């Protein structure tokens with residue numbers, strides 16, 4: 354069989370495919386493996402009962418049930434949901450959106466794929482690229498381009514903090530956009546680091562994008578207004594030049610594939626056309642459940658009283674456990690400001706983080722090696738090989754067991 358260029362690129366091995374296969378295989382070989390690797394949200398019983406209550410009401414009402422399973426949603430998403438969401442965002446954030454600023458997608462991953470390829474790749478103006486102002490960034494972006502050389506990136510400024518912490522900042526002195534740049538993109542809070550770009554950083558990036566007349570993509574999969582897994586103050590940002598991506602996944606609903614794009618009307622129209630060709634229509638489950646959560650007021654309760662406190666607590670727990678277990682080693686933890694991960698940096702690591710990941714895996718712990726997150730940074734910066742992403746979307750007992758394994762493996766290296 355002869356594949357096309359697309360076939361060759363998308364059916365071959367890539368960082369994310371290899372890693373997901375490896376994680377999947379490790380779990381098959383050892384079902385007792387401690388899983389602190391993937392991006393799955395935690396199982397939170399109070400959130401599950403709320404989802405069950407709302408879904409039950411939908412399923413038990415024949416008209417609503419028909420809307421749920423028997424009707425194609427309109428290409429950009431059910432208009433009544435888009436209106437409710439626009440009202441909700443206007444009320445809670447003071448924005449000035451209409452339903453025309455909103456489109457639905459089958460998960461924000463597939464929305465990103467479309468948006469990234471709408472903006473970067475071959476074009477009448479020549480090759481265009483996306484710039485990541487602060488890499489490490491979300492691994493799921495890395496292989497999304499239909500063509501090669503899709504991303505450029507700027508290394509962060511590293512601030513060393515007390516108590517074995519550190520923090521990445523956008524290095525505006527080094528940030529220079531190649532002439533091919535056709536959008537800026539950040540996740541906030543950031544996967545993999547748990548960093549939250551400050552309001553000033555966002556403002557500055559937004560001004561740069563506006564000045565260059567290119568869109569500013571803000572991936573809010575963990576951000577405001579939902580699921581709001583932010584532990585520091587962060588003002589949500591949207592304007593006509595922003596493409597804000599939201600997701601229902603990290604509320605605890607990754608299985609229903611609910612993604613949302615908020616942008617100016619022209620952009621939403623273009624996105625909808627592309628998404629219709631690719632998906633025909635989106636799943637109705639996410640929008641109907643989210644609409645029910647918004648109308649009842651339960652969405653705010655869910656984010657503020659269930660989801661955010663859960664991860665705030667698990668982040669504090671894993672940080673304290675790491676400090677206790679890694680004491681005496683040359684490690685630092687990225688200041689945990691949001692999302693569901695901690696990012697641990699082992700300075701002067703005698704092996705690569707990939708090798709450390711392999712050793713932990715052999716002992717029954719899955720984490721994610723940092724190398725693949727440094728998208729767009731092609732030089733051999735040693736820092737790229739010294740970091741691990743560890744999910745804390747697990748019970749405290751599991752976190753304790755996992756960190757004990759990591760500490761054993763790390764201590765053996767520095768002996």
Ligand SMILES: Cc1ncc(COP(=O)(O)O)c(C=O)c1O
Nearest residue numbers: 392460461462540544574600602
């Ligand atoms: C930063 C970020 N963006 C987007 C996604 C994709 O989420 P989904 O496709 O489930 O909406 C993820 C998933 O882990 C993520 O971490």
